Amino acid sequence: MAPSAVFWLLLGGLYFFIPLLTTFLFSLKSNQTGKCCTAANYSWVIHNGEFWHTLKISFLLALETIVISLAIFVPTIYWVHLKVPKLRPVLAFLALIPFVVPPIVMVVGLLKFYQGSPNWFYAQPWGFLAGAYVILAFPYMYFSLDAGFRSIDVHTLTEASQSLGARWTTTLFKVILPNIRAAALAGSFLALAIVMGEYTIANLSAFHTFPIFIQYVNETQGFPAGALTLMSFGITWAAMGSLLLVGRKRGTRAAVVAGAR
């Protein structure tokens, strides 16, 4: 191996691991004395009701986002691949918009547009926030699913299914979906990672999600925040690890860059 290659890889490796290592050391310090080493911060987190409550909210939000995304994107992408492939660039362009528009701009627009809408939507995470998160997840879902659809022969599968007498809904659920399962899973894990870490929109629209709780602890507790940060990192690892596992199968060279900046 070339010495310069060793240097750059070492640099990258250190940049990756040092903040994690220091956060770990930080999380072992006692909240009372500031001295090492105690597991008290982890126990504080686990015995905190708010932790479980907000974690549950964020997780359910992620599930809702995934379900809505799949329900509206899968039939559309299927249809476009099958009948109007000319629209594919249009969809790709639409999918790039949420990439380009900063979340903070998006939330400003959403807040203004939906101001005064009914409370069951505007004041509920399941309404307003989930609505915004589906848009955030759009690029990741779209590019994963599109790659999945491209890797199978939609036309032949559909025609074969129809020639056997299946209706298009049957074709979609019994033939197409099983074949794009890996792609749908990849998109779902990305969506999970995004929603579990999203702070900007939740904060500006004043919903109490998991990242909001982390920031609250950051500001008020010090050392337990280290434990919480590592747990959050673990969630990212789990989502990305699952993504790579399903990505091993064919048809999922998905975008792996999500993010909650």
Place this chain on the structure above:
Amino acid sequence: MRSGRRRLSFAWIATLPFFAYTILFLFLPAASVLIGAFQNDKSGYSLSNIRTLFHHPYIDAYEGSIKLSLVTAAIGGIAGLFIAYAALREGTPKWIRSTLTTFSGVAANFGGIPLAFAFIASLGPLGVLTLFFKNQLHFDITAHGFSLFSMTGIGLAYMYFQLPLMILVIAPAIDGVRKEWREASANLGASQFQFWRYVGIPVLMPSILGAIILLFGNAFAAYATAYGINSGANLITIFIGAYYSGNVLNNPHLAQAMAFGMFVVLAVMMIVYIPLQRRAARWAK
């Protein structure tokens, strides 16, 4: 076949929710930012909010955001390029490539509040590294002008997602640099340096430019990381955030104007980028 066609003829209805959704959650809110930016409190139209953007402190916030984004995009882009090349070049074991991709995938997604805290725990006033430098190496980084809460500190944290993003985006392009080109170049008498100067970098340039613009947008849009480190940072996203999370919504139209301004900055970046890209890629298909 005929019956199949009839069965499919109403299936386009299934795409309606998608288009309805993008209109309701993407286009109409975007349009309302656009309109709101040019409104005043009395729901009349005016340029006063736009004009305000050009004054202190707003113009400084834009400047801060643009500078931070440019610097982290440039440094992250160049360092990411070197790291990716180090992992992909001949002589580097194959497992390093897949490990780097995995870690980059994780790191690029590890942003926002947790990332901010990881840096506070490392380089904040009571951070593990800060104390290590002070107690073990007798080097007080604070006394030497470093503060995590400064733009430099925030930039260091941004690098944590900028570097891996660059690696992920540029790796396929580096893979596209053929061995034959390197060998042909050496064969014709060129040094390694000359190869990169005349062939390697020019061939990669369109991808590098594209990646750097992506990194710029990535940093420019970032809010949570900066907020988590220093909720008073002089960045435009922090300013917009302050209008909402402060629970005092005295002039929502100003916030909309600021959001509109971010659009404009991104549009200007694209206008600069597209001709550069076209020039760099004039040899490509």
Place this chain on the structure above:
Amino acid sequence: MAYLELQNLHRDFGTVKALDGIEIELGEGEFLSLLGPSGCGKTTALRLVAGFDRPDAGAIVVDGKNLTNVAPNKRDMGMVFQAYSLFPNMTARQNVEYGLRIRGKDRADRRKRVSDLLELVGLGHAADRYPHQLSGGMQQRVALARALAIEPRVLLLDEPLSALDAKVRVQLREEIRRIQLDLGITTLYVTHDQEEALSVSDHVAVMYGGRIEQMGSPAEMYSAPATPFVAEFIGTMNRLEGTVVDGGVEHAGTTLRIEAAQERPRGERVLVLVRPETVEVGPANGGSGVNTLVGNVVTQTFLGPVTRLKILGEGVDVIADVPTQKALSLPVGTRVAAVLPAEGARLLVLKEDLPQIPEEPASASR
């Protein structure tokens, strides 16, 4: 006086002996083809000469200078690769100019030389096109001009035609030869295509398993293959196994009178090598004449002026090329007598089992 010498080159990749003692001496201005199936070591040898790889033992000497440990960019070797080696960000002209630019040659000289070279390869009109705007054949012409631009000590060609269409391939190989003769440049040419090697070279070296099986002029290689492998690899050959007996070789129950057999000890197992075009074929009329093998025509392959007949009989498996006109009177199913020549045939002593020749995916003829 040899200009290019490869002295006892060895190169191992793990347990595989890619090169197992290669010796080559080539005079100035000569054209040598390294011919062999994939994996025979021919490309390894070329890469050692270019300097992209170092030998485990042995030396590479050009014009009396030992280049074995010289870096590739200091060797002045012009190399043409299989395909896709043009720098995509440069026009044809800039590609050809590259080596001169690196050498810091004067701008005006550069332009003149580049234009001349592009004319030489017939691409004067395409100088300002980018590689993706050129066909595969045109790209290889540019690559050739680029390699020639630096006035290399040796021109190295690594299967430069294998990615091209059959027609372009024939055209371009003739042009390569013309240019090589024009410039009098010492050339090492790697190919798996025996027709290509035979048609353009001064010398051909057939390689197998990291060794040179035989080296000689194309005519020698064709008419006097020294090993069963060469016999099989070059051209089409009938290979008849037999045993030396009094007055000839016993094969399929017939004694073939072969001149070459007279010098061999009786009882020796040999291969009788007969080119299909030397086999005479006529209708079988009962009695068996001298050197005659009887069988049925099982296939006819039209090859233009001649038609190739495959003849199978009891222990008999012969192919013969006969004038197409004559073949019309010998349709499939005809019982025929194939008469082998007493003189043209060669004998090879069968020392070991014949090597299997691996399939060559891109092979055009054989």
